[in-house]
Amino acid sequence: MAVLDNFSGFEFEDLMEDVFRNLGYENVRQAAKTADEGRDILMEEVVDGTRRAIVVECKHTGTVGRPVVQKLHSAIATFDFDGPKRGMVVTPGRFTSPAHEYATRLEQNGDPYPIELIDGTELREIADEIGLDLYNGRIEILCDETLRPYDSAATVDAPVREAFRDIENIAASDLPEPHSQVTFRPVVSITADTNAVFETSVGVIHQINERTRFVVHAERGYPQVADDNVTSLVTENLHTTVDLDEDRFEKVFDHVTERRFGQTQTEYKEWAVDRLQDYHTTRVTYTGDNNVTYNKTCEPTLSDISVQSIEPVYLPEVRQTTELQAYTYPYEYYAAGPSRVTLENDIHRCVHCETSGSDETYTYCANCGAIACGSHIRTERLEGEPVCTGCAVTERFALKTKYFYDDHNLEAFRTKYAAMPLHEKAMENKPLAGALLVSLFVIVVLLAVSGVI
Helix, strand or coil: CCCCCCCCHHHHHHHHHHHHHHCCCEEEEECCCCCCCCCCEEEEEEECCEEEEEEEEECCCCEECHHHHHHHHHHHHHCCCCCCEEEEEECCCEECHHHHHHHHHHHHCCCCCCEEEECHHHHHHHHHHHCEECCCCEECCCCCEECCCCCCCCCCCHHHHHHHCCCECCCHHHCCCCEEEEEEEEEEEEEEEEEEEEEECCEEEEEEEEEEEEEEECCCCCCEECCHHHHHHHHHHCCCCEECCHHHHHCCCCEEEECCCCCCHHHHHHHHHHHHHHHHCEEEEEECCCCCEEEEEECCCHHHEEEEEEEEEEEEEEEEEEEECCEEEEEEEEEECCEEEEEEECCCECCCCCCECCCCCEEECCCCCCEEEHHHEEECCCCCCEEECCCCEEEEECCEEEEECCHHHHHHHHHHHHCCCHHHHHHHHHHHHHHHHHHHHHHHHHHHHCCCC
């Protein structure tokens, strides 16, 4: 048998668990390997609103005869499930004629526990459907779905224009169209159940009954668990995806890139199981029947962890850059329609210092294109408009620094300043002028008191 030749029976069961999960069956898990009673895999399906259990027997042999099918029929009958039940026998080999005849007779007689037979030929057809490499037992990731890279009810540059809305001294009509690019990055959403009970002679000392859902960045290299914001973005929009049509998106974005999934779906499943096994391993202290205190490491077995779903999808990473004179402002985010998680926002960052974030007030300098925080924005003396400290020309008048757009404005103010009366010149430094007035008033008062005036 050329197909799956090197697999053990247990490895074949692991593979078929992945296969059935990819075919859309629910609550797929393996029966305990110590005494499966003719049951290797247990799973469920919903047909016409009714949930039905499916008991699966996996036979990694060249030929499967009638006794295997009969044994499974008995296992279905004794399986504890409140609802209809059916069976399935799967093999990479073939079924004998008596095995086919027995399964056909069950169906024709309306038996409450019908049994479906899947042989190597059908397994090859399934492999083509889900991307299964029959020769190494790995399920490749086949994905052509992506979260929406932009809100279809708005323009592509709407997020950038929204970000600029908080910037003072610049109107939306003054903004040039940003350069936009989208990179479709692969991610995998994994849902797994961990159910384990740890007992000693004194009874149950620890148990785990937990469902875990997390999102993994799935490009080349070691899988990286996404942070909570990205996880929420993906999971909340996972069922509102669109086809990843590069031709369509190239008409919207200036540049489109699609990354590849770095590993197979099977490898992500194995990685997730290992991670959850480590996560749930704990040290438990308990008291024995002899009143002696013991310590026990409680580590879930591989069969205690059941991966319920592995859902691949592309996560659009949008980068838009706006050029304003001498400066370029990138705005980068993960997108899911109108929802997004910001990765980089140079629009809300001062070009002259490390100040960033939406809590600060930022002002646009029309003189050079800088966006600056309050510490680096001044009022241009001649025209009364904002100017940043990075481009302003400065000179001191009445002992106070004044800021100008350029040397031309500075020279114009010099001429204006020279023609000012003394009291107007003094007002170029209002604090100093105020102090001088107070000092003059004090001197006058003192002279009056002394009778000098």
